[in-house]
Amino acid sequence: MFNPNELFKQRLSEHIKLLNRYLRYIFNGHFMIALLFMIITLAVYYQRWLENINENFPAAFVIALVLGFVVSYNPIQMFLKEPDKVFLIVKEEQMQPYFRLTLVYNYVVQLYLVLIAMAAVMPLYGQVYLNRGKQDYILIFIIILVVKAWNLISNWYMLKIRNVKIRIFDKIIRTLLSIALFYFFLVGQFVVIITVFFFAVIVNNIILARRQSGLAWDVLIENDQNRLALFYRFVSMFADAPQITKRLKKRRFFASLVNKYISFKHDATFDYLYRLTFIRSGDYLSMYIRLIVLGGIIIFFVPNSWLKIIFALLFIYMANFQMITLYYHYRTSIWLDLYPVNQTIRKKAFLKLLTQLTLIQTIIFAALFLVWFDFVSLALTLVTGILFNYLFNYGYVKRKIES
Known part of the structure; x- marks a missing residue:
C-alpha cells in the first residue's frame, strides 16, 4: 500500500x-x-x-x-x-x-x-x-x-x-x-x-x-x-561531481570573438574548446564576472591599502580555484578521447586560458587604485598578482590536472 x-x-x-x-x-x-x-x-x-x-x-x-x-x-x-x-x-x-x-x-x-x-x-x-x-x-x-x-x-x-x-x-x-x-x-x-x-x-x-x-x-x-x-x-568547485548537468547559453557576441581570434589549427583545438566552454557552458563566465564585481566593491570600500591588496589576491585565488573545474567539464564525454590531439596540448591550453583570466582580473583590481592615485599599491597588486598567477597555475593547478 x-x-x-x-x-x-x-x-x-x-x-x-x-x-x-x-x-x-x-x-x-x-x-x-x-x-x-x-x-x-x-x-x-x-x-x-x-x-x-x-x-x-x-x-x-x-x-x-x-x-x-x-x-x-x-x-x-x-x-x-x-x-x-x-x-x-x-x-x-x-x-x-x-x-x-x-x-x-x-x-x-x-x-x-x-x-x-x-x-x-x-x-x-x-x-x-x-x-x-x-x-x-x-x-x-x-x-x-x-x-x-x-x-x-x-x-x-x-x-x-x-x-x-x-x-x-x-x-x-x-x-x-x-x-x-x-x-x-x-x-x-x-x-x-x-x-x-x-x-x-x-x-x-x-x-x-x-x-x-x-x-x-x-x-x-x-x-x-x-x-x-x-x-x-x-560542489564542482571543491570536488568532482559527475552528475552535473551542462547548460548552454548562446552568447553569440563573445562566441564570435573566439571564432575570430583563435586560429583554425591542430594545436589550437583545446584553446578553442576551453574558451567557448568558458563563455557558453554553465556559470563559468557569470561566476568570473561576479567575483570581479564583488572583489572590486570590497576593495573600493575597505579603507586600508594592505587589506585592499590582500582582498585582491583573495578574489584572484577564489576565481582561479573555482575555474579548475573547467578542465574536468568534459570528463564524462567520450568524444574528447577521439580527438587526435596530444594531452600535453590540452593541459597547456587550459593553463594558458587560466593564466590569461587571472591576468585580466589582476589588471582590473590594480586599476582600482587609480581612484586614490595610489601607484605604490597599484604596482604591488600587479606584481603580487602576476607572481601568484604563475606560482598557483604552474604549481598547484598543473600538478592537480596531471595527477
Whole structure:
C-alpha cells in the first residue's frame, strides 16, 4: 500500500546522504578558509563603520531591503524525480501529506538565511534605533518568520502555474511588498495597508492555483532538477561531481570573438574548446564576472591599502580555484578521447586560458587604485598578482590536472 510519509522519509534520507557525501569536501577546502577570513575582516570593518555611522544614512531602507529579499527567497525542493511523472501522478491526491512535509522541511532548512540576515542587520538596527528594546527585536523576528512562511506557501501554489511570466511577476510583486512591509514597519507608517496588500496577493495566488486542474508535475520536477543542478555546480568547485548537468547559453557576441581570434589549427583545438566552454557552458563566465564585481566593491570600500591588496589576491585565488573545474567539464564525454590531439596540448591550453583570466582580473583590481592615485599599491597588486598567477597555475593547478 502506498504511504506518502514513508516516501518522504526515503527521499529525505537519500537527500541527506547526498549532502553528507559532498559537504565534507566543501568544509575542508581552502575556499572556506579564504571565505572565513573575508567574513571576519568585513565584520571588523562593519563594526567600525557602525560606530561612525552618518545620521542621514537610510538605515530603514537597507534593513528592509535585506529582510525583504530573505523572506521572499523561498526555493522549494520536493525531492521529485523524472519517473514520478508516470508513477506518482496517479497518486496525486494521496501525495498531499508528502508535499506538506517537504514544505515544512524547506521552511526549517531556510531559517539559516533568516539567522544570517538578522545577524547582519541587527547591529545596524540597534545603532540607529537606540530607543527600542528587546520586545521590538522579538517582534521583528516573529514578523520575519510569518512573512517567510506565507511567501513559501505562495511560492508553492505558484508552482502549479505553468506560465513562467506569471510566476516571475508574482515573485517581483511579493518581493517589493515584503520590502515595503519591513520599511513601513520600521518607520511606523502604513503598516496595515501594506500588510493587507501583501496578504491579498497571497490569497489571489491560492485562488488562481486552485483553479488549475491539477499539479504541474513537469514544472515541479524541472524545478527540482534545476535546484539539484545548482547544487552540483557549487560542489564542482571543491570536488568532482559527475552528475552535473551542462547548460548552454548562446552568447553569440563573445562566441564570435573566439571564432575570430583563435586560429583554425591542430594545436589550437583545446584553446578553442576551453574558451567557448568558458563563455557558453554553465556559470563559468557569470561566476568570473561576479567575483570581479564583488572583489572590486570590497576593495573600493575597505579603507586600508594592505587589506585592499590582500582582498585582491583573495578574489584572484577564489576565481582561479573555482575555474579548475573547467578542465574536468568534459570528463564524462567520450568524444574528447577521439580527438587526435596530444594531452600535453590540452593541459597547456587550459593553463594558458587560466593564466590569461587571472591576468585580466589582476589588471582590473590594480586599476582600482587609480581612484586614490595610489601607484605604490597599484604596482604591488600587479606584481603580487602576476607572481601568484604563475606560482598557483604552474604549481598547484598543473600538478592537480596531471595527477
